[in-house]
Amino acid sequence: MQAALLYLTHRIPYPPNKGDKIRSYHLLKYLSKHYRVYLGTFIDDERDWKYVEEVKAFCEDACFIKLNPFAARIRSLTTLLSTKPLTLSYYYNAQLRAWVDQQLKRKSINRILIFSSAMAQYTDCACDCHRIVDFVDVDSDKWRQYAEAKAWPQSWVYRREAELLLAYEKQVARNYDYVTFVSEKEAGLFKQLAPEVADKTCFFNNGVDVEYFTPHFDYANPYPGDAAVLVFTGAMDYWPNIDAVSWFAQAIFPAIRAEIPRMQFYIVGARPSREVTALAQLPGVTVTGAVKDIRPYIAHAAMAVAPLRVARGIQNKVLEAMAMGKIVIVSPQAMEGIYAVPESELFIASDANQFIDKIILLAKENRLTSNVGQAARLRVLQDYNWTENLTRVDSLFADNVGKKQIK
Structure with missing residues (x-):
C-alpha cells in the first residue's frame, strides 16, 4: 500500500x-x-x-x-x-x-x-x-x-x-x-x-508541459491580419504584472509604435485591474481579459515580452513562450532563476531604452524566424x-x- x-x-x-x-x-x-x-x-x-x-x-x-x-x-x-x-x-x-x-x-x-x-x-x-x-x-x-x-x-x-x-x-x-x-x-x-x-x-x-505548449499545432490567429504583436501573458490582478504592463505600455511601446506603426501590444490575462483596463485607451494597446486558450496569442505574436520590475522565483510566462519557440525579451528580474543563454535563447533588456532598441532591431532585421526560438524550446526540453x-x-x-x- x-x-x-x-x-x-x-x-x-x-x-x-x-x-x-x-x-x-x-x-x-x-x-x-x-x-x-x-x-x-x-x-x-x-x-x-x-x-x-x-x-x-x-x-x-x-x-x-x-x-x-x-x-x-x-x-x-x-x-x-x-x-x-x-x-x-x-x-x-x-x-x-x-x-x-x-x-x-x-x-x-x-x-x-x-x-x-x-x-x-x-x-x-x-x-x-x-x-x-x-x-x-x-x-x-x-x-x-x-x-x-x-x-x-x-x-x-x-x-x-x-x-x-x-x-x-x-x-x-x-x-x-x-x-x-x-x-x-x-x-x-x-x-x-x-x-x-x-x-x-x-x-x-x-x-513546462511541452506537449501542450508546443509550436507544432495549427492555432487560429486571434490578431488582425497585418499586425505585428508584442504579447504579455499573466494574471492581471497581480501587482508586479500590473506594474510591468503599465510601464511597458506608457514608457516603452509608444516609441516602438512610432518606428513600426503596425506593431501592437496585447495584454492577455484574467481579471485585469482598472489600471490595466485603462491602458486599452492607448494607441495600439489591447487588453483581452480572460481567454479560453493563451497558446494562439503566444503562437501568433511576433515576440513575447516580460518587462517585470518586481519579481521573485521563476516566471512561467517566460518558460511557456520559450517552449512555444517564441523570441522572448525579458527584464533581468524576469530572467532570475531561468537558465538560458542571452542573445541565443532569449534577450534581456535592463531599461526602457534597451527594450525599445532591441525590439525595433529584432523586428527590422527580420530575426523573428531565426533559430533563437528553436534554441529556446530546446532549453526548456532539456532543463524544465x-x-x-x-x-x-x-x-x-x-x-x-x-x-x-x-x-
Missing part, C-alpha cells in the same frame, strides 16, 4: 493557469502517483469551485475551505499591532485546522508537504512526521521589494511584513526537515538570509521537465533522517 501524505496549499491547485497553481498542480499530480494524498486547501475564487471534483480525483481525501479575500484582508489587518505576519492571519482557518488535526490523528500519515510558508502553521506540532515545506519563492523578499516601490503608509506595512515573515520563514526552516525553492538562485538568496539552515535548503525547478525535476521530492522524502542534501 502507498504511504499516506498530507499536502497543504494556500490555493486550490487547479486549474494550472497561473504561477503558483502551475507548480502546486504538477506537485499534486506527481504525488498522487506515489502516495495516498490528503489535500487541504483554500478556494479564493468562486469560479474555482467547479474544479473540486477534478482535484478530488487525485486525492484519498480532501478539504476545501472558502476564503473571502476581502474578509481575509480585514482579518489580517487586525494583527498589525502584534508581532505576527499578516500572511499567517490571512490564511488561518479554524475549520482547516480541525481537519488537519483529525487527519494526523486518524490516518497513518508520516509525510507532510507544505506549499507556501503560510500553510506551515497547520502542522507546527506534527514533529514526528517527515516534513518538507516548499516556500517556492522567498516571499519576505517580495514584500521588501513592494516596500521599496510603494509610498507610505503602504511601504511601512510591506516593510513590516517583510521583516516578520522572514523571521517566520527562518523559524519554519529550523523546525522542518527540508525547505525547497523554485530555483537555485532563490534557494541561494534564502541561504544568505538564513545561513543557519543552509544545509537543509534546496530547490527543484518548475517544468516536470517529471525529472519532481523526482527530487521523492529523494527528500526517502531521506527520513534528514541528512541528505539535494544540490
Whole structure:
C-alpha cells in the first residue's frame, strides 16, 4: 500500500493557469502517483469551485475551505499591532485546522508537504512526521521589494511584513526537515538570509508541459491580419504584472509604435485591474481579459515580452513562450532563476531604452524566424521537465533522517 501524505496549499491547485497553481498542480499530480494524498486547501475564487471534483480525483481525501479575500484582508489587518505576519492571519482557518488535526490523528500519515510558508502553521506540532515545506519563492523578499516601490503608509506595512515573515520563514526552516525553492538562485538568496539552515535548503525547478505548449499545432490567429504583436501573458490582478504592463505600455511601446506603426501590444490575462483596463485607451494597446486558450496569442505574436520590475522565483510566462519557440525579451528580474543563454535563447533588456532598441532591431532585421526560438524550446526540453525535476521530492522524502542534501 502507498504511504499516506498530507499536502497543504494556500490555493486550490487547479486549474494550472497561473504561477503558483502551475507548480502546486504538477506537485499534486506527481504525488498522487506515489502516495495516498490528503489535500487541504483554500478556494479564493468562486469560479474555482467547479474544479473540486477534478482535484478530488487525485486525492484519498480532501478539504476545501472558502476564503473571502476581502474578509481575509480585514482579518489580517487586525494583527498589525502584534508581532505576527499578516500572511499567517490571512490564511488561518479554524475549520482547516480541525481537519488537519483529525487527519494526523486518524490516518497513518508520516509525510507532510507544505506549499507556501503560510500553510506551515497547520502542522507546527506534527514533529514526528517527515516534513518538507516548499516556500517556492522567498516571499519576505517580495514584500521588501513592494516596500521599496510603494509610498507610505503602504511601504511601512510591506516593510513590516517583510521583516516578520522572514523571521517566520527562518523559524519554519529550523523546525522542518527540508525547505525547497523554485530555483537555485532563490534557494541561494534564502541561504544568505538564513545561513543557519543552509544545509537543509534546496530547490527543484518548475517544468513546462511541452506537449501542450508546443509550436507544432495549427492555432487560429486571434490578431488582425497585418499586425505585428508584442504579447504579455499573466494574471492581471497581480501587482508586479500590473506594474510591468503599465510601464511597458506608457514608457516603452509608444516609441516602438512610432518606428513600426503596425506593431501592437496585447495584454492577455484574467481579471485585469482598472489600471490595466485603462491602458486599452492607448494607441495600439489591447487588453483581452480572460481567454479560453493563451497558446494562439503566444503562437501568433511576433515576440513575447516580460518587462517585470518586481519579481521573485521563476516566471512561467517566460518558460511557456520559450517552449512555444517564441523570441522572448525579458527584464533581468524576469530572467532570475531561468537558465538560458542571452542573445541565443532569449534577450534581456535592463531599461526602457534597451527594450525599445532591441525590439525595433529584432523586428527590422527580420530575426523573428531565426533559430533563437528553436534554441529556446530546446532549453526548456532539456532543463524544465516536470517529471525529472519532481523526482527530487521523492529523494527528500526517502531521506527520513534528514541528512541528505539535494544540490
